Amino acid sequence: MDYPSEAYVTVLNSSETYVCGAITLAQGIIQTNTTKDLVLLVDKAKTEKSRGALQIARWKIKNIYRFRNPHEKKNAYNEWNSSKLCVWQLTEYGKIIFIVSDVIILRNINKFFAFPQLSNMIK
Incomplete structure (x- = not known):
């Protein structure tokens, strides 16, 4: 199977408060002159205004069904983080760089697409 596409991906599966972070993340990536797709996985709770x-920030929005971690207490910080597993459903992409929405990108990071599968980069 040929996978020509690569994408930067983030997930918004909780409150509206992370929308601004996702917009900032997109702008940082765009300012590095990348040609990669920007894919945002969102649950149905996001308002039309936010979407x-x-x-406009250039995210390609894909809807997900969010699901809670059965081992977390109700209203816990990580209650809905299991929804990030939906990233694995993006089979149309050959490689994905997953970035949480509260990160700011200051320089081009396309070189990380050349890393082997299941790499992890923390700095």
Whole structure:
């Protein structure tokens, strides 16, 4: 199977408060002159206003069904983090760089697409 596409991906599966972070993340990536797709996985709770702002920021929005971690207490910080596993459903991409939405990208990081599968980079 041929996978020509590569993408930067983030997930918004909780409150609206992370929308601004996702917009900032997109702008940082775009300013590095990348040609990679920007894919945002969102649950149905995001408002149309937020979705519109995210699309203007150049995110390709894909809907996900969020699911809670059965081992977390209700309203815990990590209650919905299991939804990040939906990234594995993006089979149309050959490689993905997953970035949480509260990160700021200051320089081009396309070189990380050349790393072997299941790499992890923390700095």
